[in-house]
Amino acid sequence: xxxxxxxxxxxxxxxxxxxxxxxxxxxxxxxxxxxxxxxxxxxxxxxxxxxxxxxxxxxxxxxxxxxxxxxxxxxxxxxxxxxxxxxxxxxxxxxxxxxxxxxxxxxxxxxxxxxxxxxxxxxxxxxxxxxxxxxxxxxxxxxxxxxxxxxxxxxxxxxxxxxxxxxxxxxxxxxxxxxxxxxxxxxxxxxxxxxxxxxxxxxxxxxxxxxxxxxxxxxxxxxxxxxxxxxxxxxxxxxxxxxxxxxxxxxxxxxxxxxxxxxxxxxxxxxxxxxxxxxxxxxxxxxxxxxxxxxxxxxxxxxxxxxxxxxxxxxxxxxxxxxxxxxxxxxxxxxxxxxxxxxxxxxxxxxxxx
Amino acid sequence: xxxxxxxxxxxxxxxxxxxxxxxxxxxxxxxxxxxxxxxxxxxxxxxxxxxxxxxxxxxxxxxxxxxxxxxxxxxxxxxxxxxxxxxxxxxxxxxxxxxxxxxxxxxxxxxxxxxxxxxxxxxxxxxxxxxxxxxxxxxxxxxxxxxxxxxxxxxxxxxxxxxxxxxxxxxxxxxxxxxxxxxxxxxxxxxxxxxxxxxxxxxxxxxxxxxxxxxxxxxxxxxxxxxxxxxxxxxxxxxxxxxxxxxxxxxx
Amino acid sequence: xxxxxxxxxxxxxxxxxxxxxxxxxxxxxxxxxxxxxxxxxxxxxxxxxxxxxxxxxxxxxxxxxxxxxxxxxxxxxxxxxxxxxxxxxxxxxxxxxxxxxxxxxxxxxxxxxxxxxxxxxxxxxxxxxxxxxxxxxxxxxxxxxxxxxxxxxxxxxxxxxxxxxxxxxxxxxxxxxxxxxxxxxxxxxxxxxxxxxxxxxxxxxxxxxxxxxxxxxxxxxxxxxxxxxxxxxxxxxxxxxxxxxxxxxxxxxxxxxxxxxxxxxxxxxxxxxxxxxxxxxxxxxxxxxxxxxxxxxxxxxxxxxxxxxxxxxxxxxxxxxxxxxxxxxxxxxxxxxxxxxxxxxxxxxxxxxx
Numbered sequence: 001x002x003x004x005x006x007x008x009x010x011x012x013x014x015x016x017x018x019x020x021x022x023x024x025x026x027x028x029x030x031x032x033x034x035x036x037x038x039x040x041x042x043x044x045x046x047x048x049x050x051x052x053x054x055x056x057x058x059x060x061x062x063x064x065x066x067x068x069x070x071x072x073x074x075x076x077x078x079x080x081x082x083x084x085x086x087x088x089x090x091x092x093x094x095x096x097x098x099x100x101x102x103x104x105x106x107x108x109x110x111x112x113x114x115x116x117x118x119x120x121x122x123x124x125x126x127x128x129x130x131x132x133x134x135x136x137x138x139x140x141x142x143x144x145x146x147x148x149x150x151x152x153x154x155x156x157x158x159x160x161x162x163x164x165x166x167x168x169x170x171x172x173x174x175x176x177x178x179x180x181x182x183x184x185x186x187x188x189x190x191x192x193x194x195x196x197x198x199x200x201x202x203x204x205x206x207x208x209x210x211x212x213x214x215x216x217x218x219x220x221x222x223x224x225x226x227x228x229x230x231x232x233x234x235x236x237x238x239x240x241x242x243x244x245x246x247x248x249x250x251x252x253x254x255x256x257x258x259x260x261x262x263x264x265x266x267x268x269x270x271x272x273x274x275x276x277x278x279x280x281x282x283x284x285x286x287x288x289x290x291x292x293x294x295x296x297x298x299x300x301x302x303x304x305x306x307x308x309x310x311x312x313x314x315x316x317x318x319x320x321x322x323x324x325x326x327x328x329x330x331x332x333x334x335x336x337x338x339x340x341x342x343x344x345x346x347x348x349x350x351x352x353x354x
Numbered sequence: 355x356x357x358x359x360x361x362x363x364x365x366x367x368x369x370x371x372x373x374x375x376x377x378x379x380x381x382x383x384x385x386x387x388x389x390x391x392x393x394x395x396x397x398x399x400x401x402x403x404x405x406x407x408x409x410x411x412x413x414x415x416x417x418x419x420x421x422x423x424x425x426x427x428x429x430x431x432x433x434x435x436x437x438x439x440x441x442x443x444x445x446x447x448x449x450x451x452x453x454x455x456x457x458x459x460x461x462x463x464x465x466x467x468x469x470x471x472x473x474x475x476x477x478x479x480x481x482x483x484x485x486x487x488x489x490x491x492x493x494x495x496x497x498x499x500x501x502x503x504x505x506x507x508x509x510x511x512x513x514x515x516x517x518x519x520x521x522x523x524x525x526x527x528x529x530x531x532x533x534x535x536x537x538x539x540x541x542x543x544x545x546x547x548x549x550x551x552x553x554x555x556x557x558x559x560x561x562x563x564x565x566x567x568x569x570x571x572x573x574x575x576x577x578x579x580x581x582x583x584x585x586x587x588x589x590x591x592x593x594x595x596x597x598x599x600x601x602x603x604x605x606x
Numbered sequence: 607x608x609x610x611x612x613x614x615x616x617x618x619x620x621x622x623x624x625x626x627x628x629x630x631x632x633x634x635x636x637x638x639x640x641x642x643x644x645x646x647x648x649x650x651x652x653x654x655x656x657x658x659x660x661x662x663x664x665x666x667x668x669x670x671x672x673x674x675x676x677x678x679x680x681x682x683x684x685x686x687x688x689x690x691x692x693x694x695x696x697x698x699x700x701x702x703x704x705x706x707x708x709x710x711x712x713x714x715x716x717x718x719x720x721x722x723x724x725x726x727x728x729x730x731x732x733x734x735x736x737x738x739x740x741x742x743x744x745x746x747x748x749x750x751x752x753x754x755x756x757x758x759x760x761x762x763x764x765x766x767x768x769x770x771x772x773x774x775x776x777x778x779x780x781x782x783x784x785x786x787x788x789x790x791x792x793x794x795x796x797x798x799x800x801x802x803x804x805x806x807x808x809x810x811x812x813x814x815x816x817x818x819x820x821x822x823x824x825x826x827x828x829x830x831x832x833x834x835x836x837x838x839x840x841x842x843x844x845x846x847x848x849x850x851x852x853x854x855x856x857x858x859x860x861x862x863x864x865x866x867x868x869x870x871x872x873x874x875x876x877x878x879x880x881x882x883x884x885x886x887x888x889x890x891x892x893x894x895x896x897x898x899x900x901x902x903x904x905x906x907x908x909x910x911x912x913x914x915x916x917x918x919x920x921x922x923x924x925x926x927x928x929x930x931x932x933x934x935x936x937x938x939x940x941x942x943x944x945x946x947x948x949x950x951x952x953x954x955x956x957x958x959x960x
Binding site: 145154334 | 742749753754758764769772904931940944
Binding site: 208215218219220222223226229230231232233234236244290 | 427442446
């Protein structure tokens, strides 16, 4: 009963938000031909780009959790994404063959694999956070970058690891590792990231992160960003909250990676290089640090922009125009499009007390 | 009853003896001042008590418990809170949020209830807002409650920092130069405010200040430091007459 | 063990290391290094060891020149100039074109001319970039400049990678095209065999030029008026303004010097490998050099040199074992060093004054 009441309260608080998201979903359904009342504008290719945009939203908002809200400078987000992608692909492609399953077990397996991907990534975030969070600013940044690259080279040397395991007698284990086939990339990943699922998970992730930020625990993170010494003297265990923010962010990056693997259906360690991390950093700062709205809009806009330029026959120039626009944006608005402002429906109402 | 006791507390930075064998006992309900020339090590005493630096040697007892070397947030949770010489509010958060953050370690709802927004969350959040607003009223800051704290005038920021410290519901509050940068009128107002909150909350106050009128007018007992050493202790009248103190301030 | 216990035990272990006297720290580090070197020798033999050492020093020199520029620019305006690797690329290409021209006209000492020309031209480009893209952001949030630097980096790569036939008239003379090109043999390669170790004149030349440039740099920074101004600006810009130092000029000159070093490095790099893969070739050497600068303690000139040689040598050793390992080793060393020495090998860890 209590749970139902809670859910009811939740819906009541978010009716505007739910209405908007439902409307957007409906529009997509209409234009990709699922609801046949309008001409089909969005081909499969465009739907894939939109799904990438959604995944980028998860990635950018989760990066915002560390960089924007906790004030730590992390630039190795693709490393967590890599862990999530490989973990979830391991469950759906190597350990079980999701492609041969019935609909519901397949869905359950997929969700399970996404959560596992998130958890493993979160654990990695915890491990790397533990010894390094005493580092400041750029030093932390470079360690997170290095961490991402280490993950990538570990995956890339999966053949050598398998050979080594074989030598010391762990044949079974070695066979599984060999199937990851790091340097050649993992293909034949089943097509499990359906649009509705990616959409739903994106919304859920954003809501979860947003609710976290607007709770006392999120405020603890904000206080670290504002002034970590003062936060500590306000009784906040700053190390603990940095690690929590780091792990939570890594969790969602892992989930994003899992979705990414199942949209692209082929993953290679080079997909998750530092260049990818830089992409998310750009989305984040273009949108505005500490603004969920900014992250969402910038991730969507900047994912679609190069494709849009391709569409209007700027194929050659798109990767030149994109950085130029970025430079101009930063020169005109150094705090990003949104600064740290939010759309009002993302800010919870506080009862007026006077 | 002795609330805070420092026994031979030392703090060295390499070869620099910032604080050398500091001894004192502060009773419950006292208002004690700490003065001394610039660089005497006053702020370091506060930093060591509040756990920002660990003591090099010596012990710190708070309510008969040795707290030396505990991390800062633990010490705050035990009931010692401080303000800073250079204001350290949370500038882009609102005034109200600044206060609410101080209630953080007293809230019980988990991260999960925060995410799911269950009854615990709503109840505690509401309670916190209410308490915070009451405190802001007491400090005459309620009109600004939705403004970013960094946009407040300097004097109000100082007041906000004290209010935020009070919100942790401490037993003893350490004020590091609360009147720095204030004009005479604001200083008098601040003296009244400190007296008022001391009465209202039954606080013990330990403060550093350069403003002699302020210290002499408000403190019941004063300690004087010079070059990391404690050179005198007594009532304001005694301190004013103490030859060592005069020498420390005016030179030979 | 609970989370807290683990975290506190990790912290305690680090503290135990921090409290060791200096000579014990160095003994500890050298013992570990010697152990690994001994292991290498026992597997591959002493000859391979010296051969790799020579190669490592060569690679380290190339990194060192880039890292010096990184560290100078970071030291003076606290900006991670991500475009540095791309200016390295630009320098390599410029010297390639001029080299071809000079070789075709039978010039006497093509190498020295090419080196100096490419240093000057690249420095001018770098100073122009500083004026246009970084200067307006000097007193804005630091991360805005960082994102701008990323934008500049992406722009340089993608712009110069455009194919000339797709680009309208004036620009098609500038772009380099995406294909790989051969670098002219400006110096006839001679290989000497010293006790079974192959050393060629190019390797010797690279090391000599690097040493000359480092000494010149050290002289400029320590002994000249402009060097004094640089150090002053790095320390406190506001005070410099009051002392009548033209900080714009000082910063501009610092950029010029730092970037000319990157260009020199690019030329030497191209000379070693005899070809230029694509305008994207600066990304990884740039990143590695940045890591070397952080490893040594960013903002610290001797630190950058030390870090670069540590990186270069360890990378060649690791690559000779396995290419993936060679790629990852830099990052692993970085993480390990920063965990124990949070401000790099020669940097000072300053606790925030409260």
